[in-house]
Amino acid sequence: MSALKTSALRLVKPFAVRDYALLASALVLSTFAAGMWTVAMVYQVRRLGGGPVELSMVATANAVGLLCFVLLGGIMADRHSCRRIVVLVETFSFVLMSITAVLAISGALELWHLMVAGFLIGSGSAFFYPAYSALLPKMLPSEQLLAANGLEGTVRPVVHTALGPMTAGFVVAALSPAHAIIGVALVHLLALLMLRTIPSRDAYNATGPADGQPRPGILRQLREGIGYTVRTRWLLWTLLFSVVSVFTFIGPFEVLLPFIVSDNLHGDAKLFSFALAFFGLGSALGSLLIASAKFPRRYLSLMTACWCLGTLPLAMVGYAEEAWMLFAILLAFGITDAVGMVIWGTLLQRRVPRHLLGRISSLDFFVSLALMPLSMAAGWTTDPSPELAGDFHHRGPGFTGVWRDCVVGWKICPRRSGAPAD
Helix, strand or coil, rough: HHHHHHHHHHHHHCCCCCCCHHHHHHHHHHHHHHHHHHHHHHHHHHHHHCCHHHHHHHHHHHHHHHHHHHHHHHHHHCCCCCCHHHHHHHHHHHHHHHHHHHHHHHCCCCHHHHHHHHHCCCCHHHHHHHHHHHHHHHCHHHHHHHHHHHHHHHHHHHHHHHHHHHHHHHHHHHCCHHHHHHHHHHHHHHHHHHHHHCCCCCCCCCCCCCCCCCCCCCHHHHHHHHHHHHHHHHHHHHHHHHHHHHHHHHHHHHHHHHHHHHHHHCCHHHHHHHHHHHHHHHHHHHHHHHHHHHCCCHHHHHHHHHHHCCCHHHHHHHHHCCCCHHHHHHHHHHHHHHHHHHHHHHHHHHCCHHHHHHHHHHHHHHHCCHHHHHHHHHCCCCCCCHHHHHHHHHCCCCHHHHHHHHHHHCCCCCCCCCCCCC
């Protein structure tokens, strides 16, 4: 009982810091809005008569927006106030969703509007998440970062892939996708109000140049971040591993899963929302598990094993004949994916120099998602048909993709036990 109590206290301790509590609350609201948008966007595309090709176009636009600006977002996080950046991005998201909601409710919304909205949402994320990653260690001591990442990994999947999609699914089923988009805008407004209550502190600003020294240029700062990544073996190989993993399953998961639900399982928005909810539940359980447990000595090996073997069940998604089979697959995938993500986030925040954290976080996004547009495009030629199961298997992870992941992942693991470790 004492061990359980100690784990619980360790998990909630970061919330004793008021600024972090406000930031975490705003992140939950913003993530809830993103989860609602996931379902609202899918069924708004379908209401406009779109299929896998049109859905792929909107999803790809989001990925392209992220890729176009994520490196700049990381540089900005190392040059300016991280607090100011997250406030500006949340303001932008509220305005964007409000405009999209007005167009949708008035019947003037077209597919190209959704593509533009997706691109701008991705662009906003490119600035928000590097700033958030760089802001977190400025608010909390290093010994609380694991708990903070674990709590984030527990809460965010619940609201992004469970509560947010479920809420939007019920709104879509009861009213329309346009009303769900209105809800997205309102939640972004609440997040903005929460962020504005965080006081502006010097600690949240970027470290300025030494006295008499000019501020380095943007390109020089970018080269500095890339140089650090190339010289740091565990960082370099983890990012290369992510490139392979993202290409093998992101496209089928994002693009084909809604049609697996509707065409193979004959489900509607509610069933699709429940499928995402089970993935979110698995992510929450995995994050809570690793955050409350003692790290193994070779936690890079654990991270790699979870990411390699955790994608294996996805190869069977296209062959799921019952809803419970799909739910079980997504639950298992969520658990293993979250364990690796919590380890990875904590490792970056502990070992990367603070003045480089924004750039390294943005490089993590950029390199990890560099092939996302191609992965999304892999679903463009897919039509709703009985062959959808085979498309998901061959375009998804499959056994070949998992073994490619494991070969690359083997390079990440240190040859000496305990390195790199704190």
